[in-house]
Every structure is written in C-alpha cells, then in structure tokens.
Amino acid sequence: MTLVAARPEVAEEIEAAEAIRKDAEAAYFAVLHTIVDLSTLTGGRDGYDFYVCVPASDMHMKTQQIVGLEHDIRDRFGVHLRTYAIATA
Amino acid sequence: MSLTVAQYERQRDRLLKAVADLRTGGSLLHAIARAYYLVHLTASYAAACHGVTITHMRQGQEVEIDEFTHNALSDVVSALYSGSKRGRVSPGTTPGIVGQLTDREASRYADLLQRDRKDADYGPTEVVEPYTAEQADERLKWANMLVEDLRKIL
Numbered sequence: 001m002t003l004v005a006a007r008p009e010v011a012e013e014i015e016a017a018e019a020i021r022k023d024a025e026a027a028y029f030a031v032l033h034t035i036v037d038l039s040t041l042t043g044g045r046d047g048y049d050f051y052v053c054v055p056a057s058d059m060h061m062k063t064q065q066i067v068g069l070e071h072d073i074r075d076r077f078g079v080h081l082r083t084y085a086i087a088t089a
Numbered sequence: 090m091s092l093t094v095a096q097y098e099r100q101r102d103r104l105l106k107a108v109a110d111l112r113t114g115g116s117l118l119h120a121i122a123r124a125y126y127l128v129h130l131t132a133s134y135a136a137a138c139h140g141v142t143i144t145h146m147r148q149g150q151e152v153e154i155d156e157f158t159h160n161a162l163s164d165v166v167s168a169l170y171s172g173s174k175r176g177r178v179s180p181g182t183t184p185g186i187v188g189q190l191t192d193r194e195a196s197r198y199a200d201l202l203q204r205d206r207k208d209a210d211y212g213p214t215e216v217v218e219p220y221t222a223e224q225a226d227e228r229l230k231w232a233n234m235l236v237e238d239l240r241k242i243l
Binding site: 067071086 | 149193200207208213214
C-alpha cells in the first residue's frame with residue numbers, strides 16, 4: 001500500500017494487471033467447472049495456485065484438460081493460472 | 090550455476106538410470122518425477138548455451154536473469170522450441186527446434202510433468218500411484234521426446 005501511495009504510476013499498473021487477472025479468472029473458471037468438481041477447490045489466495053480433488057482413475061485425463069485450458073488462458077490473457085489435481089481413491 | 094558438457098552428461102546418466110530403475114521397480118510417479126528432472130536439466134542446459142533469460146521485477150526495476158523457477162520451465166521450453174519470446178522469457182540465440190513435438194505440445198508436456206514432479210516430491214495426492222503403468226509410460230514418452238528434441242540444440 002505504501003508503494004502504491006508513493007508511486008501512482010505503479011498503482012495504475014497494478015490496477016491494470018488486477019483487471020486482466022480478473023478477466024482471466026472469469027474465463028478460466030467458466031471452463032474449469034466443466035472439467036472438474038469445483039466444490040473441492042482450495043487455495044488461490046493472493047495469486048497462489050488452486051487445488052482440486054479428482055478420482056485417481058481420472059487423474060491422467062483431467063490434468064491434461066486442465067493444463068490445456070491453462071495454456072489457452074495464458075495465450076489469451078498473458079496470465080498463467082494453475083490448478084493442481086489431487087488424486088483421491 | 091552453468092554446467093560443463095561433462096557435468097551435464099554425468100547428471101543425465103544418473104537421471105536416466107534412476108528413471109529406468111524406478112520404472113522397473115514399479116515406482117511410477119517417482120520415475121516420472123526423475124524424467125521431469127531430466128527435461129529440466131536439458132532445458133536449463135540448452136537455455137544456458139543460448140543465453141535464454143527471464144525478466145523479473147526487482148525493487149521496481151525490470152532485470153533479466155538466467156535462472157528459472159520450475160513454474161517458468163514451460164515458457165523456457167516454448168521459447169527454445171519457437172525461437173521467440175514467450176511470456177517473460179527471451180529466447181537468446183536459440184535457433185528453434187524442429188522435432189517430434191511442436192512448441193505448444195512441448196510446453197504443455199513440460200507443464201504436466203512438472204505437476205507430477207510436485208506430486209511425487211510433496212504430495213498431496215492421496216493415492217500411492219495415481220497413474221496406471223500405461224499412463225505412466227505415456228508420460229515417460231513425453232519426457233523422452235522433449236529431451237531428444239532439446240538435445241538437438243546443445
């Protein structure tokens with residue numbers, strides 16, 4: 001916060017980056033929910049990665065679908081969001 | 090720290106043996122993790138050979154450095170394959186790679202293998218082996234193709 005108050009040009013950059021990240025997250029979750037059950041989603045605070053549970057039998061396919069989505073989002077928005085699949089029995 | 094050719098080859102030999110031993114012993118996820126490290130080693134070595142750099146913000150200034158986090162590896166691999174800037178990664182003198190994989194496939198596989206490496210090293214996967222032998226072998230094949238392609242520019 002001190003940095004933002006002292007350097008308004010940085011504050012504008014941060015605001016612009018946050019706006020892009022919000023758009024990227026909206027596009028990301030619009031598709032992610034079709035791949036995995038988001039009721040098990042954890043993490044993601046302060047820009048950290050997300051975690052989601054998937055049955056072990058689906059782990060191979062689901063991680064490929066998630067990474068495919070993440071690379072599409074990265075190409076569109078320049079933001080690399082990550083959700084790690086946790087294999088459950 | 091950059092490696093000499095001999096140091097790279099020794100490390101590669103160690104990792105290749107580890108992948109084979111773990112796969113034979115049925116430790117599938119750890120075999121994939123070692124295969125990931127083989128990709129990381131080869132990509133890092135290729136990146137060092139060609140002056141690939143990544144831009145970071147330090148104290149409000151943009152600086153270019155030649156050390157990569159594991160999360161940056163998929164962009165490094167993509168830059169090495171394409172010869173173009175990817176995200177914050179600049180390709181240096183990389184000529185690009187015409188190999189078994191496209192730069193998109195290579196980047197995606199590097200990312201997938203990196204996730205398996207994290208699962209193997211840290212958890213939190215709840216099952217001992219999340220992949221069948223066939224699925225594990227498919228992932229080992231991705232790593233093998235990545236390493237073979239990356240070695241073309243060493």
